[in-house]
Amino acid sequence: MKALAAAGAVAVLLALPLVLSGYAITIFILIFFYAYLAQAWNILGGYAGQLSAGHAAFVGIGGYTSALLFERGVTPWFGMFVGAALAAGLGAVIGYLGFRFGLRGFYFVLLTVAFAEICRILASNVEAVGGAIGLYITFTGDPRHFQFRDPRAYYYIALALMLLATGVAALLERRRLGIYLTAIREDETACEALGVDTFKYKMLAMVVSSFLTGLAGTFYAFQNFSLQPGAVFGIPLSVEILIRPIIGGAGTLLGPVLGSFILTPLAEVSRQYFGQGGLHGAHLVVYGVLLVAVVLFLPQGAYPFLRRLFQRGAA
Amino acid sequence: MAVGLTLIFGVMRVVNFAHGDMMVWGMYLAFVLATRAGVDPYLSFVVCAAALFGLGVVVQRGLVDRIVDAPHEMQILLMLGVALVLENVALLVFGPEPARVRSPLGQLTWELGPLYVDVARLVTFAVAIVLTLALWLFLFRTELGRLIRASADNHYGALVIGADVRRIYATAFGIGAACVGAAGALVSPILPFQPVTGLALSVTSFNIVIIGGMGSLVGAFIGGLLVSVAESLGAVFLRPSLKELFSFSLLIVILLFRPAGLFGKRQP
Numbered sequence: 001m002k003a004l005a006a007a008g009a010v011a012v013l014l015a016l017p018l019v020l021s022g023y024a025i026t027i028f029i030l031i032f033f034y035a036y037l038a039q040a041w042n043i044l045g046g047y048a049g050q051l052s053a054g055h056a057a058f059v060g061i062g063g064y065t066s067a068l069l070f071e072r073g074v075t076p077w078f079g080m081f082v083g084a085a086l087a088a089g090l091g092a093v094i095g096y097l098g099f100r101f102g103l104r105g106f107y108f109v110l111l112t113v114a115f116a117e118i119c120r121i122l123a124s125n126v127e128a129v130g131g132a133i134g135l136y137i138t139f140t141g142d143p144r145h146f147q148f149r150d151p152r153a154y155y156y157i158a159l160a161l162m163l164l165a166t167g168v169a170a171l172l173e174r175r176r177l178g179i180y181l182t183a184i185r186e187d188e189t190a191c192e193a194l195g196v197d198t199f200k201y202k203m204l205a206m207v208v209s210s211f212l213t214g215l216a217g218t219f220y221a222f223q224n225f226s227l228q229p230g231a232v233f234g235i236p237l238s239v240e241i242l243i244r245p246i247i248g249g250a251g252t253l254l255g256p257v258l259g260s261f262i263l264t265p266l267a268e269v270s271r272q273y274f275g276q277g278g279l280h281g282a283h284l285v286v287y288g289v290l291l292v293a294v295v296l297f298l299p300q301g302a303y304p305f306l307r308r309l310f311q312r313g314a315a
Numbered sequence: 316m317a318v319g320l321t322l323i324f325g326v327m328r329v330v331n332f333a334h335g336d337m338m339v340w341g342m343y344l345a346f347v348l349a350t351r352a353g354v355d356p357y358l359s360f361v362v363c364a365a366a367l368f369g370l371g372v373v374v375q376r377g378l379v380d381r382i383v384d385a386p387h388e389m390q391i392l393l394m395l396g397v398a399l400v401l402e403n404v405a406l407l408v409f410g411p412e413p414a415r416v417r418s419p420l421g422q423l424t425w426e427l428g429p430l431y432v433d434v435a436r437l438v439t440f441a442v443a444i445v446l447t448l449a450l451w452l453f454l455f456r457t458e459l460g461r462l463i464r465a466s467a468d469n470h471y472g473a474l475v476i477g478a479d480v481r482r483i484y485a486t487a488f489g490i491g492a493a494c495v496g497a498a499g500a501l502v503s504p505i506l507p508f509q510p511v512t513g514l515a516l517s518v519t520s521f522n523i524v525i526i527g528g529m530g531s532l533v534g535a536f537i538g539g540l541l542v543s544v545a546e547s548l549g550a551v552f553l554r555p556s557l558k559e560l561f562s563f564s565l566l567i568v569i570l571l572f573r574p575a576g577l578f579g580k581r582q583p
Contacts, residue, residue, distance in 0.1 A: 051391065101571045109391060110521060111570050114563045117518065121560050235514060239395070246392055282407060288399030295393040296381055 013159055017152045025151050031264040032158035033219065038244035038256030039165035040212035045242060046250035047169075047178060048205040049185025051105070054094070054112030056237035057119045058087035058210045062217025063227050064123065066146075067135045076146035076218050084214035090115070091210025095203045104188075113235065120233030134228035137221060146222040154223055161219065162257065165212055169253055172208075181205055182251065213241075243287055247294050249301025258303045263287070333374070333394050335516030336401035337492050341367055341499025342508045343405060346414050349503075357438060360500035364493040371492025375485045398517065405510040413509040439501045446497060450490070463487050522562045526569050541565070 017025060037059070044050050065086050066079030074082075097103075098111050124132040141149045148154060172178040180201045183191050191198050221227050231237065248259025270283040298305050341363040348359040374397060382389050454460035465476075466483045506512075523538040545561040 097571055103570060106391060107570055114566045118560060118563050284399050284403040288396045291396030292378060292393055295389050299389060
């Protein structure tokens, strides 16, 4: 039943570009892209409960790496993995410092913010990586360069990314690792008392999460053809990344995806309508209100709430 | 500014991500008062403090109060939500252009021998010291101040002796916000500001508070000095745009080796 529903949903998403307009495709690309990021964040922030507000750093590193390699003639298809590996490297450093020194909760949040901000400041000051202006990618339209004339190609890649991350999360959930991570989130001290190597598992979650997030950087770079330090390393992107899983339901498999399906169209549409009237930031007000509402009324997120609702309806 | 944050955190262990945005609201209030009513920011900071006190009490009573016992993460997210709302409502109302309040004091300089001293900065500094002192006196010499510290120390203990902890929390949050409002108004003639400034201010004040030590007034003060000295030195020896690098690096080092800050007591 579950597998059938999943297969059906995927089939619909696969067929959608046949009927969608160009603008709708763009929105779907963003939905998948942010769902992917949300899912990657979810592995660390949701399952393991290690709140990171610096995930933008991994996007930035992934994007910058593959863009710089591309300038030197390395295809982004390879560069994306180099970028992701570097992002995972940074993730390992942050994780090692944060977990080894036992930073929890707010202190860990600050640590991730500090690292992301340092990345942003460095990227905007080192001229070799474009400085404050950032990097621009020459358009070739060549699929071998991760560039496509048809937006539908980006649509399918973004969809594949989202499914990949969800697959990884699903795999985690079934394995002992996922159970350990949830247990760490619920009560880390008890875990340690039971002999679980919490450091090792948190590190693993961090590395997987930052690797996946790093991959997204390449997609971002070669979809927008430009990288600005403020846009890819900044706190606003980190907020975009963490708000979706929180609203959808952190630590659940479909929560981040649901969060992206709720928030991304909302953000795009309000940006479209209010942005034209010169009213910027309206979508962020909506984010803020939603965030406050979810924390107060649905601390588990929207997905568990909906599931309960359906179960009650079915029973 | 950090003094306000340290009070809020010290008392309630609630991390106020909306801090910088509250400060920006203080600035805009001073701006509106100065442009519409012609009130000098060095006078209107009292009004700003009062208004922000109200905002602080409302946020505390309406939102934070409901989840004071929830995990820390939820509070961070809640305040992040409040910050988003405050910042972007400011953006909607005032627009993205940088604003600056003009004060007749802002143009004055005193010549002290070889030094030129900005009167505006001097006044701001003096008022900041007076406010910090007043806050210290309030916390350590009055009944309400003692109650605030007691609730910070031991929530249940304070309940047991019959303190109205909810009211105390609201007061503390309000005072914290009022400090920020006053600070916002006071720096508005010196520092041009725009809605997005809030985020940067929040981050800077976190730096200061963490470095100085959460919940310690002296620490917040020294932390503020340390961060500004580190940033100025960075600006002199390297590029000005790199100056934040120093405060963030300092932050990471402090986080790792002395998470309670230089002047904070270690919390279990």
